[in-house]
Amino acid sequence: MIRDRILVVALLVPLFSLRGDFAFAQTADSPLAGRFGPEIGKSERAGSPGSDGENDIRPDFRSLSQRLGPPQALKSDRLGAPEAEDAESEAISARFVGPENEGDADGSGVAASRGPVLVAPTDDPALALLDDRIDATKRAYSAYQRGFYLTAMDLAVPRAQLGDPAAQTLIAELFAEGFGVARSMDDAAFWYEQAAKGGDAAAQFKLAIMLLEGKHVPLDAERSRTLMKQAADSGNPFAQFNHAQSLLAQHPGDVGLKRALPYFEKAAAQGVPDAQYALARSYMNALGIPEEKRAQARSWMRKAAQGGYDTAQLDLAIWLIDGVGGEKDYERGFRWMQTAALRGNVAAQNRLSVLYIHAIGTRPDPIEAAKWYILSKRAGYTDPELEDFYLGLTAEEQKAALDRANRFARR
Numbered sequence: 001m002i003r004d005r006i007l008v009v010a011l012l013v014p015l016f017s018l019r020g021d022f023a024f025a026q027t028a029d030s031p032l033a034g035r036f037g038p039e040i041g042k043s044e045r046a047g048s049p050g051s052d053g054e055n056d057i058r059p060d061f062r063s064l065s066q067r068l069g070p071p072q073a074l075k076s077d078r079l080g081a082p083e084a085e086d087a088e089s090e091a092i093s094a095r096f097v098g099p100e101n102e103g104d105a106d107g108s109g110v111a112a113s114r115g116p117v118l119v120a121p122t123d124d125p126a127l128a129l130l131d132d133r134i135d136a137t138k139r140a141y142s143a144y145q146r147g148f149y150l151t152a153m154d155l156a157v158p159r160a161q162l163g164d165p166a167a168q169t170l171i172a173e174l175f176a177e178g179f180g181v182a183r184s185m186d187d188a189a190f191w192y193e194q195a196a197k198g199g200d201a202a203a204q205f206k207l208a209i210m211l212l213e214g215k216h217v218p219l220d221a222e223r224s225r226t227l228m229k230q231a232a233d234s235g236n237p238f239a240q241f242n243h244a245q246s247l248l249a250q251h252p253g254d255v256g257l258k259r260a261l262p263y264f265e266k267a268a269a270q271g272v273p274d275a276q277y278a279l280a281r282s283y284m285n286a287l288g289i290p291e292e293k294r295a296q297a298r299s300w301m302r303k304a305a306q307g308g309y310d311t312a313q314l315d316l317a318i319w320l321i322d323g324v325g326g327e328k329d330y331e332r333g334f335r336w337m338q339t340a341a342l343r344g345n346v347a348a349q350n351r352l353s354v355l356y357i358h359a360i361g362t363r364p365d366p367i368e369a370a371k372w373y374i375l376s377k378r379a380g381y382t383d384p385e386l387e388d389f390y391l392g393l394t395a396e397e398q399k400a401a402l403d404r405a406n407r408f409a410r411r
Helices: 002-006 008-012 082-095 136-145 149-161 165-177 185-197 201-213 221-233 237-250 254-269 273-285 297-306 310-322 330-342 346-358 366-378 384-391 395-409
Strands: 014-018 059-063
Touching: 136 149, 136 165, 149 165, 165 185, 165 201, 185 201, 201 221, 201 237, 221 237, 237 254, 237 273, 254 273, 273 297, 273 310, 297 310, 310 330, 310 346, 330 346, 346 366, 346 384, 366 384, 366 395
Parallel strands: none
Antiparallel strands: 014 059
């Protein structure tokens, strides 16, 4: 959709984010039990190992990363020769892919969709821009999509002055990005304000973020929450996710989760990976969740992983290996762990080393295990057990592992 592209910047502004601090039980026979060191049952973003969270959901701030396409197959039978594996790893990392395009639990084979989440005035990027018989706002969005930013501005301004919220949002975005005009966040804030008053959900969301940060507009957390809820209730998926996080922050515990869950569900259904992840963790860990929803937890975790959310990829790997939310599948668990590691998730890099050591879902490979340990250690993830493993390698094996780690770091 045209307006999706306009609002992709919404993914880059600071938002509430769900930390994966739910712990799940590990049985004594779990392949991961006691092998990953501290915090095995918990998700950690890259660079923040050792989360000490309890069984709760705690919001914090970070930026949503741009989402990448669904992962593809990584065959475990190609992991034999070290050099071949390095080449394969580099190719996979370049594509940011992972295991197979898994379908939903119903066996449909349809991968999780990142389909349109915002509705533009037109879906046609090839409208005749000079045809006055076509709505000017539609032509403005069409011009924007084709990179004709000055034309988009010229077409949008008269409509914006007449009070068209969609045209006002487009002008705000042009100023915010500096497309065709000098970048001016003050002008962007003015037009977001006008569009938000007119009921445009996208503008309400963007203005809510600005009010929350206090940048280019006075800091106003209360109005930010009001606008975020209005945008969420109007169907904006990013606002739905943020409003859910806000509800959790305002009402810790079961009350907040009960209020937030419907918004997580709506945002997840519209393809927001963070919301899909939050929903999966809530369905699996929260009390009072109906069994039919709890049974959907792994499916939502898979969708979040396929959407490129590396923490979901890490958690999905653990769930597959430990049999959380479904049957155990060591090979697919290994491949999802490898995908998260390739994307730079430090906890996944640490745990991938363990999978190589114990041949869980793959062939044993001490050099590859040492490589991933080195990378995670460089990022600040300490692990005494893996340090002992590394020191037990021969000098030649340590050198080979260092060479591989350095090649990976230079990608």
